[in-house]
Amino acid sequence: MAMTKVLTPGPTPGRDPSRDPGGEQRAAARPGQTPALASARMRPRDVVRVGGSGLRARPLRVFLSALGIAIGIAAMLGVVGISASSQEDLNRQLEALGTNLLTVSPGQTLFGESSHLPAESEGMIGEVGPVTAVTATGTTPAKIYRNDHIPAAETSSVSVTAARLDLPKDVGATVVSGTWLNEATHRYPATVLGAKAADRLGVVEAGPEQRVWLGGQWFTVVGVLAAAPLAPELDTAALVGWPVAEERLGFDGYATTIYARAQEASVVAVRDVLAATANPEKPNEVEVSRPSDVLAAKQATDATLNALLLGLGGVALLVGGVGVANTMVISVLERRAEIGLRRSLGATRGQIRVQFLAESLLLSAIGGIGGVLLGIGVTATYASFQSWPAIVPVWAMLGGVLATLVIGGLAGFYPALRAARMSPTEALATP
Incomplete structure (x- = not known):
């Protein structure tokens, strides 16, 4: 009895699989592939580990970028904290003196x-x-x-x-x-x-x-x-x-x-x-x-000044975000060979995007947490000099960290997209 041989279509000679929009999905669906090539997803633990390794390779640049974020968050948190401490001191005075x-x-x-x-x-x-x-x-x-x-x-x-x-x-x-x-x-x-x-x-x-x-x-x-x-x-x-x-x-x-x-x-x-x-x-x-109305009016005047200072803190935070974007763009340019090697070993575009986006978010998170701690320290120090109760609203601390993550995500989106679009041959050919 004659045997019929079934042929499986292979890649077209001379065609770059990385430029085939469906190539990665077809490769991931083939039975017998290794786990690294079969899955386009990374576990959260792996995302953090890969993103952290990229930051550890450039400590000075990471520190300076995180410092820019930290200064912006500390300025904003300090304004909110000092204003809240002043308000609490006024409330205690009025409670003791009466309105x-x-x-x-x-x-x-x-x-x-x-x-x-x-x-x-x-x-x-x-x-x-x-x-x-x-x-x-x-x-x-x-x-x-x-x-x-x-x-x-x-x-x-x-x-x-x-x-x-x-x-x-x-x-x-x-x-x-x-x-x-x-x-x-x-x-x-x-x-x-x-x-x-x-x-x-x-x-x-x-x-x-x-x-x-x-x-x-x-x-x-x-x-x-x-x-x-x-x-x-x-x-x-x-x-x-x-x-x-x-x-x-x-x-x-x-x-x-x-x-x-x-x-x-x-x-x-x-x-x-x-x-x-x-x-x-x-x-x-x-x-x-x-007289208590005069104190309340003074507090309203202080609130207006605090709004101005809060705006300056926002500008400082924006400058920090630009620093993060600059760091990530340079990181993509410096690591073309690494990107090409990972792509050649089976990393998908999605994995490359996630890697660089994770680096940006981690960098921003470091700056945000450092800025919150610095802002708390500034508030506590100023309040102690003024003999005020030190008050830092929880919503301000959480909002500060959340703001840095949003800025980090926006700042890292384009570099991550750019890294993912690199073809393996183009990246490996970069000296």
């Missing part, structure tokens, strides 16, 4: 002249139901100097202010040295300096031997205040008792600022009636404010 403080001060008349509050204003404001505390200060014409040899023109921008005894408690001010005025000292030449006033006058701490030249006479510094966030005008003031201000400093007795605490739920309602309550005849000559 229910309102201030009442005289405005101007219809003719542009300075007005003043009636002497009964404090008492009338105290009669408002939701108001829980009322205190006041009054500006005096007296001047203060470190000693009696200072020229009269050099006032150091420190004002002399009469104060009620319950002022610190109601405005949230604290004494850092000495004591506050009391029933025994507010009738005598004694003063408490605000934080900036003490610094400008060269007073380090309060004490019986510490005196200043105030209103043409010596006053003993009995206390020094810490900075008062809700009443910053106290920071540049020398505070004296109300009676001694009237008796010795030419004070007319009219309050220039009234501080009122109201129940939290009624702050807005109280603010609406304070002007008419303080000066029923001329409510248009009264100014009412909420």
